[in-house]
Amino acid sequence: MTKPFLWGIIGPGRIAHRFAQALAHSGCGNLHAVASRNQDRARSFAQQYNAAVYYDNYQQMIADPEIDGIYIATPHNFHFDAAKRCLEAGKPVLCEKPLTVNTAQTQRLIELAQQHQTFLMEALWTRMLPVYQQVRQWLDSNAIGDVKLVQSNFGFCIDRNQEDRLLNPELAGGVLLDMGVYNLSMSDWVYGRGPISTQVTGMIGDTGVDELMAVNLDFGHGQFGQFTCNFLCKTDNHLTIYGSKGHIRVDQMFWDTGRAKLVVEQQPDVEFDQPYDASGFEYQIMEAERCIRAGWLESPEIPHATTLRTVEAIDRLRTLVGLPK
Structure with missing residues (x-):
């Protein structure tokens, strides 16, 4: 045994x-x-x-x-x-x-x-959840055709306690490191590579951490990503993968869900819903x-190369909005 x-x-x-x-x-x-x-x-x-x-x-x-x-x-x-x-x-x-x-x-x-x-x-x-194993099957079977765009949001109105980790630069606070890492990593997961270029609009709050990021990602080969992450308001926190024949929509709180829907033109929608076995x-x-x-x-x-690509993108985005690495 x-x-x-x-x-x-x-x-x-x-x-x-x-x-x-x-x-x-x-x-x-x-x-x-x-x-x-x-x-x-x-x-x-x-x-x-x-x-x-x-x-x-x-x-x-x-x-x-x-x-x-x-x-x-x-x-x-x-x-x-x-x-x-x-x-x-x-x-x-x-x-x-x-x-x-x-x-x-x-x-x-x-x-x-x-x-x-x-x-x-x-x-x-998030990458290991059953819902994303199903999403991968849909992608690998070309169910939505050629993937063109991945869009996601991760936003909540947080408690404005300036001593809390989220707003404290001494504790590596900020929305990109705390929330945006999910958006970046899951975009990488879809395409299997990191972006070749990035654009960002961001807001730095009173404590000196990023509280909002709106990001465009170019993955090359006519494939793109867009996401927002923020501490200021609750957004529609889905992740949607758009292809030439349809799209896949992962449910609210895309980083923590068991639900997704496959939508293909002129075909019935296919829904996936699997609760967690534990937490x-x-x-x-x-x-x-x-x-x-x-x-x-x-x-x-979740190989080392993936982790490295994600943190490299984080460094680039932080630099673009004027934050230290």
């Missing part, structure tokens, strides 16, 4: 709860350890999800020989340091998106993964476990 895969979590914040809930899925491993600089938070999280141990020191948890992989769920600006420590210790990493806050940091982590022959994957969980994070967890058990350094579903 295969030994259960044992996970450690660095940063038991809001999104880590969803990861821990996904481990209830029968195809996933178990939560073994939790680490936080706040011992009470680590203890509380460990008790809630029946983790065997908790730590108030990241390095101690990284050194735990029982752990098979580590999920990093800290704010963006802490990803690089935590992932670097894990890779240098030979501990496989599944790190929340964006993997890092700039291209240089991402390149360094990829180098470390190769140097230490250790798995590294950005937790862009929705279980699909990326199973993929990470599969790759780690196989001894791979990256996932073929």
Whole structure:
């Protein structure tokens, strides 16, 4: 019988709860350890999800020989340091998106993964959802003809707490790193490559972070992308893929849904609707476990090259609106 895969979590914040809930899925491993600089938070999280141990020191948890992989769920600006420590210790990493806050940091982590022959994957969980496996089947079967345009929105009116991570430049706040990474990554997923040129209109708020981005992407070969992301208002948060014969519309909250519709001229609409087995994070967890058990350094579903292309696009867009890399 295969030994259960044992996970450690660095940063038991809001999104880590969803990861821990996904481990209830029968195809996933178990939560073994939790680490936080706040011992009470680590203890509380460990008790809630029946983790065997908790730590108030990241390095101690990284050194735990029982752990098979580590999920990093800290704010963006802490990803690089935590992932670097894990890779240098030979501990496989599944790190929340964006993997890092700039291209240089991402390149360094990829180098470390190769140097230490250790798995590294950005937790862009949306790509692994069942709805996108169905969308891929529609695309591969040429159901909508030649793809010409991908459009998406990700927008909400957020709480204006200037100390919150989203609005705090010291915590790598801003809408592009927090929300726009989904728009960019899923556009890349459709075309299988990054944009050759970008245009952007953006708004920088009072705290110095980007609060709205309206972006045009040219992927070459007559294929384009458009998206908006913002902290100012709730938008129609669909993702739509337009082709020469029809379109595919992924439902509201395109990054977190089980519903999509195929619309082709002179044919009945085809709807797909599949609820998650657990929290929705279980699909990326199973993929990470599969790759780690196989001894791979990256996932073929979310390879290093994809992560690198996305952060390169983020750097370009941030530069165009006057933000530092």
